[in-house]
Amino acid sequence: MNTKTKHIIGYSGTAVVALIIGAAAGSGGSSGTATPAVTSTVRTTATVTAPAPDAQPASAVTTTVHAPAVTKTVHAPAVTKTVTTTPKPKAxxxxxxxxxxxxxxxxxxxxxxxxxxxxxxxxxxxxxxxxxxxxxxxxxxxxxxxxxxxxxxxxxxxxxxxxxxxx
Missing domain, CATH: 2.60.120 (Jelly Rolls)
Structure with missing residues (x-):
């Protein structure tokens, strides 16, 4: 296995592991109550640069691997405020x-x-x-x-x- 293949597999493997960990962290159970949600999308890009096999030492080949987007929804607790007013006595x-x-x-x-x-x-x-x-x-x-x-x-x-x- 040459250096180029090792780098591509190494970076690709890292991207896949990061994707799996992110998906596992984002998959929580439902609490049964409606809460406001905050959604964010993360795109991971790994760029691998390896020397070309037959090129001069100054040449390089660049391979870019795009991992799928990971969306994580975070539920914030609902805020309830109760205001009670007492009516003024009559005039x-x-x-x-x-x-x-x-x-x-x-x-x-x-x-x-x-x-x-x-x-x-x-x-x-x-x-x-x-x-x-x-x-x-x-x-x-x-x-x-x-x-x-x-x-x-x-x-x-x-x-x-x-x-x-x-x-």
């Missing part, structure tokens, strides 16, 4: 109900027009036990009502009133 309060301050309604000054029912009752409360000691302030009105709900109030109760609008 308007319905005329009947019990509302938690800071959750259902915002602290501030509210006004309710003359009640259609003839009587508007409201109460600022520091608790929900139903005890008289929970009442911070309250009022019965047949006309327009104005109330300032403090950030320290726990609950605002209203009954028979028209809707309350924030001033």
């Amino acid at each position: 308007t309060i319905p005329g009947d109900g019990t509302y938690q301050v800071g959750t259902d309604i915002q602290p501030g000054t509210y006004v309710s027009g003359t009640p259609d029912s003839g009587n508007c009752y409201w109460a600022r409360l520091k608790g929900t036990s139903g005890s008289f000691s929970d009442i911070i302030a309250n009022n019965n009105s047949a006309g327009q009502s104005v109330v300032t709900i403090a950030p320290t109030d726990k609950v605002f109760e209203t009954s028979g009133c028209n809707d309350w609008s924030r001033r």
Whole structure:
């Protein structure tokens, strides 16, 4: 076997071994989940230069061997971001109900027009036990009502009133 043949077989063998290793590394199993994929293609070229058998020492023969392209797909983990927003408390309060301050309604000054029912009752409360000691302030009105709900109030109760609008 001459030097030219050894070089061609040696480089060709190296290219084939590299191809097999690359294909084995790229053949992974499926994880069952969809993930974004990154694909790259690698082309391997081996160039062998051997002296021509009957040529002068300065001459050379060049043989180029092209290996098939190797494609490897890499799966990146999926990125999930969950954003939860809390709705702001209303700037308007319905005329009947019990509302938690800071959750259902915002602290501030509210006004309710003359009640259609003839009587508007409201109460600022520091608790929900139903005890008289929970009442911070309250009022019965047949006309327009104005109330300032403090950030320290726990609950605002209203009954028979028209809707309350924030001033």
